[in-house]
Amino acid sequence: MHVPAQELRKKYLRHDKKFPHVWCPGCGNGIVMGSLLRAISNLKLSKDEVVMASGIGCSGRMPTYLDFNTLHTTHGRALTFATGIKLAKPSLTVMAIMGDGDSTAIGGNHFIHAARRNLNLTAFIINNSIYGMTGGQYSPTTPFGSYSTTSVYGHVEHAFSIAELAVTAGASFVARTTVYHADLMDKLLEQAIVKRGFAVVEIISNCHVQYGRRNKLGGAVEMITGFRDNAVTVGKAAKMSEEELEGKTTIGVLADREMPISIEEYAKIRKRAQEEKK
Amino acid sequence: MSDLNGTRQLLQGNEAIVHGALAAGCRFFAGYPITPASEIAEQFSLLLPAYDGTFIQMEDEIASMGAVIGSSLAGVKAMTATSGPGFSLMQENLGFACCAEVPCVITNVMRGGPSTGLPTSPAQGDVQMARWGTHGDHPIIVLAVSSVMDSFTITVKAFNLSEKYRVPVIILSDEVVAHTRECVELPPTKDIRVIDRIKPSVPPEWFTPYEGDARGVPPMASFGDGYRHHVTGLIHDKRGFPTQNSDEIEAFHLRLSQKITRGFPEIQMTREFFLDDAQVFVIAYGSVARSALSAVQEARKSGIKAGLLQLITLFPFPRGTVSPLLNQCRAVLVPEMNMGQISREVQRVNQTDCQVVKHNRIDGQSITPTEIYKHLVKL
Numbered sequence: 001m002h003v004p005a006q007e008l009r010k011k012y013l014r015h016d017k018k019f020p021h022v023w024c025p026g027c028g029n030g031i032v033m034g035s036l037l038r039a040i041s042n043l044k045l046s047k048d049e050v051v052m053a054s055g056i057g058c059s060g061r062m063p064t065y066l067d068f069n070t071l072h073t074t075h076g077r078a079l080t081f082a083t084g085i086k087l088a089k090p091s092l093t094v095m096a097i098m099g100d101g102d103s104t105a106i107g108g109n110h111f112i113h114a115a116r117r118n119l120n121l122t123a124f125i126i127n128n129s130i131y132g133m134t135g136g137q138y139s140p141t142t143p144f145g146s147y148s149t150t151s152v153y154g155h156v157e158h159a160f161s162i163a164e165l166a167v168t169a170g171a172s173f174v175a176r177t178t179v180y181h182a183d184l185m186d187k188l189l190e191q192a193i194v195k196r197g198f199a200v201v202e203i204i205s206n207c208h209v210q211y212g213r214r215n216k217l218g219g220a221v222e223m224i225t226g227f228r229d230n231a232v233t234v235g236k237a238a239k240m241s242e243e244e245l246e247g248k249t250t251i252g253v254l255a256d257r258e259m260p261i262s263i264e265e266y267a268k269i270r271k272r273a274q275e276e277k278k
Numbered sequence: 279m280s281d282l283n284g285t286r287q288l289l290q291g292n293e294a295i296v297h298g299a300l301a302a303g304c305r306f307f308a309g310y311p312i313t314p315a316s317e318i319a320e321q322f323s324l325l326l327p328a329y330d331g332t333f334i335q336m337e338d339e340i341a342s343m344g345a346v347i348g349s350s351l352a353g354v355k356a357m358t359a360t361s362g363p364g365f366s367l368m369q370e371n372l373g374f375a376c377c378a379e380v381p382c383v384i385t386n387v388m389r390g391g392p393s394t395g396l397p398t399s400p401a402q403g404d405v406q407m408a409r410w411g412t413h414g415d416h417p418i419i420v421l422a423v424s425s426v427m428d429s430f431t432i433t434v435k436a437f438n439l440s441e442k443y444r445v446p447v448i449i450l451s452d453e454v455v456a457h458t459r460e461c462v463e464l465p466p467t468k469d470i471r472v473i474d475r476i477k478p479s480v481p482p483e484w485f486t487p488y489e490g491d492a493r494g495v496p497p498m499a500s501f502g503d504g505y506r507h508h509v510t511g512l513i514h515d516k517r518g519f520p521t522q523n524s525d526e527i528e529a530f531h532l533r534l535s536q537k538i539t540r541g542f543p544e545i546q547m548t549r550e551f552f553l554d555d556a557q558v559f560v561i562a563y564g565s566v567a568r569s570a571l572s573a574v575q576e577a578r579k580s581g582i583k584a585g586l587l588q589l590i591t592l593f594p595f596p597r598g599t600v601s602p603l604l605n606q607c608r609a610v611l612v613p614e615m616n617m618g619q620i621s622r623e624v625q626r627v628n629q630t631d632c633q634v635v636k637h638n639r640i641d642g643q644s645i646t647p648t649e650i651y652k653h654l655v656k657l
Contacts, residue, residue: 014508018519048504053348064508064519069501071351072510073344074374080341084348084356085501087332088306092352092502110344113337266332273327 008037012047014067022061026220028179028205032126033062035182036097039189051085051094053078055102058133058207059126062097076107079114079123086119090263093193094120100127101139104160108140115169118198118261124189125162125200128207136210147214163202167255172197174255178204178227181251188253197261204249284466291429291455292317292359294462295385296325298433299357301470304383305331306356308345310338310364313397314453315387318359339364343371347380351509353500355437359385362395362404365411372446373412374511379444379488379496379534381475383436386448387456388564390642399642400453402564405619408448409593415531417538419447419545420593422563426460432590438473439545443537444495450592452615454565454644478505487518488530494537538594546596549588552578556585558609558657561600561624563589566613566645573650584654595623604632609657613637613645633657 009015023029040050050068054060056075063070069092073081078096086094103111103125114121130148131137138148140160147154163176173195175188185203192199206212206223217223227249234252237245282297289297295318299307307322309315323333332349336342342358349356360368365386375382390396391403408420419439423429429451436447478485478497487507488496499505512520513527521527538545551571553559562570567588577584587603589596604610604624610632612621621636628634637653639645 017517047506048502051501064510067506069506070508071348071501072508072512074370074511077340077344077371080336080344080371081348081351083334083336083341084306084308084345084350085352086348087334087345088349088352088354088356089500089502109337110341113341266327270327270330270332274330277328 003038003041005034008034008041012037012040012067014065018065021065023058024209026206026208027058028128028224029058029062029126031179031182032124032185032203032205033065035185035189036124038186039193042186042190043193045093049091049093051082051092052097053082053085053094054097055099055107057099057102057131059097059099059102076102076105077110078102079107079110079121082121083114083117083119086121087263090120095122095124095193097124097126100125100129100141100162101131104140104162104165112165112169115166115171115198115200118170118172118259119263120196120261121198122192122195123198123200125202126205127162127202128205128211130207130211132207132210136214148211163200163254166200171200171255172257172259172261173199173253175200175253176202176204176249177251178231178249179206180224180227181231184251191253197259282464283470284464286461286463288459288461289426290317290457290459291423291426291451292387292457293321294426294429295359295433295449295451296321297464298430299383299437300325300329301430301467301472302355302434302437303472303474304355304357304437305329306346306349306354307358308334308336308342308349308356309358309360310336310342312361312364314389314456315359315361315385317456318385339367340370343368343384346382347371347375350380350382351501353503355381355441357383357385359387361387361389362391363393365404365407369411373414373416375446376412376416376418376534377511377513378509380446381440381444382446383433383440384446384448385451387451387453389453396642398453400565400615400644401640401642402450402452402566402615402619404450405592405616408450415535417445417534418593419443419445419538419591420450421447421547421590422450422592423455424564424567424588425455426458427462429455430462430464434470434472435547438471441475442473442495443541444475444498445538450564452564477503482506486516488514489516490533490537493540494533542594542598545591546594546598547590548596548599549590551586551588553585553587553603555583557583557607558611558654559585559587559603559607560611560613560650560654561587561589561620562613563592563620566615569645569647570613570650572647573654576647576651577654580655582654589620592620595627597627600624601627601629604628604630607632609633609635611635611637611650611653611657613650615639615645
């Protein structure tokens with residue numbers, strides 16, 4: 001269903017309160033925000049029922065601009081706050097929006113445990129391979145050998161694959177897309193929001209200012225078209241060898257499974273305890 | 279309401295905290311195992327489902343504090359409990375709760391520190407940390423419990439103050455209080471006063487989430503109530519949005535501080551024993567206050583005009599009660615299971631020639647009445 005961007009902006013943005021935003025021209029965060037609004041609009045979620053939590057960093061500012069129940073938490077902790085909200089008021093649709101450093105460095109423990117715990121929460125991770133807001137230091141997803149303000153001689157550590165980490169940790173739904181693949185992103189975000197259990201969408205994004213510039217990857221356009229050229233769908237990737245997949249980004253749904261989820265199991269315990277009390 | 283209200287019970291201090299919290303309307307607990315506080319988590323895990331509440335064991339104390347704040351933002355009263363090492367981890371999100379004015383209660387059952395310290399021995403080493411542990415200027419209320427009965431009634435008060443002033447309240451217990459079993463008469467439900475946060479009464483489009491009322495405390499909407507608003511740990515304006523405007527930043531800090539100052543008469547709780555004609559007195563809190571009361575009673579029998587000021591509220595420090603007593607008496611003894619964390623406060627507010635005498639134990643042992651008595655006869 002196509003809703004004109006103008007209508008989405010009018011309906012969902014705090015346009016009279018919190019603009020201009022802090023993001024650099026060409027930043028992928030805006031593409032993600034647009035996709036998120038299309039997904040929420042398509043799902044016809046009431047604005048009063050949506051909670052959007054974030055951590056610290058460029059991605060952390062997104063909720064500020066959106067007319068939902070919004071929460072800008074401490075660095076890496078968005079999922080812990082989201083857990084409390086969801087458990088206290090399960091009727092709310094609770095989403096967390098995080099960056100790569102936010103979710104897998106300082107918040108890494110919360111991330112894997114949120115996946116293991118498998119509440120009805122949705123996590124969107126914008127992975128731009130760098131700490132942008134603080135000036136371009138290396139993050140857990142900065143590739144081996146690349147340059148940042150804290151790896152000026154080339155990075156000596158290997159990167160996390162966030163989506164694969166989520167699959168292993170037990171999330172019910174895991175997908176990956178890039179900011180180039182906006183249509184796919186719309187669909188994946190929708191799927192993730194309605195999924196029973198913990199759902200993760202990793203979105204590969206560009207920080208041409210802090211990452212692209214230091215690694216000679218060009219500006220926003222070059223980086224984003226690079227995502228297009230590097231992407232391989234999950235189906236295609238299954239038929240490729242490890243050597244062929246070297247340096248490629250697999251996009252699509254990596255895991256979609258049904259299992260008992262903790263919040264529903266706890267509700268059963270609660271019901272039983274209350275019946276016994278009577 | 280707590281099923282035990284209005285009955286006589288043999289309870290441990292840690293258990294009494296749980297029953298106090300349930301009586302105050304707490305329906306959410308998030309925590310992480312730690313000695314000597316674990317019984318609080320275990321009791322909540324047992325009892326909360328029947329109260330339609332939620333217990334969750336998080337991956338660490340940072341996460342526990344985050345979940346507690348989340349629950350409170352969604353409108354469900356929440357608490358956590360820990361001991362020194364966990365309390366250290368909670369300081370980050372505790373600061374968030376101070377900044378965003380999220381009501382919540384944190385119990386710290388103190389054990390010997392620093393670091394892993396003395397997991398099963400009593401101490402009072404976290405007093406200044408409870409006040410100043412999280413970074414930046416911030417308001418906070420710190421209460422100390424001395425008995426099983428206190429663990430019930432002060433926990434109810436902690437929730438009430440937290441809801442009324444939109445501020446985190448720290449309950450400091452210690453290993454002695456936490457694990458002592460005493461027979462207590464729990465008050466009937468009708469006698470337990472429960473205060474809930476004030477909700478906005480204006481239509482959502484008129485709602486200004488961080489505009490204080492006459493007391494400086496903003497009415498608080500829960501997520502999902504239809505009052506969509508922004509909550510952040512950044513310094514914010516009245517609308518809740520980040521600000522760099524120096525006038526707004528100053529107004530934010532002043533309101534946060536003044537909402538507590540205005541509540542001093544209600545917040546600063548103490549108990550006075552034999553103070554009317556006292557010439558020397560003891561200032562004590564937690565389990566030490568009970569040893570102090572015994573010692574003061576003995577001293578009275580020996581003809582010494584001794585008194586006891588038991589502090590329930592440690593911070594904001596009850597200067598208004600302490601100062602006149604310093605004027606009245608020739609000496610004050612401050613016994614503590616630390617190197618002298620409240621005696622610093624006493625010295626700070628002392629503008630008389632009243633002699634401030636410290637008595638400190640840092641060996642993992644509790645302070646006995648005899649020790650305090652020996653000091654009192656020399657004052």
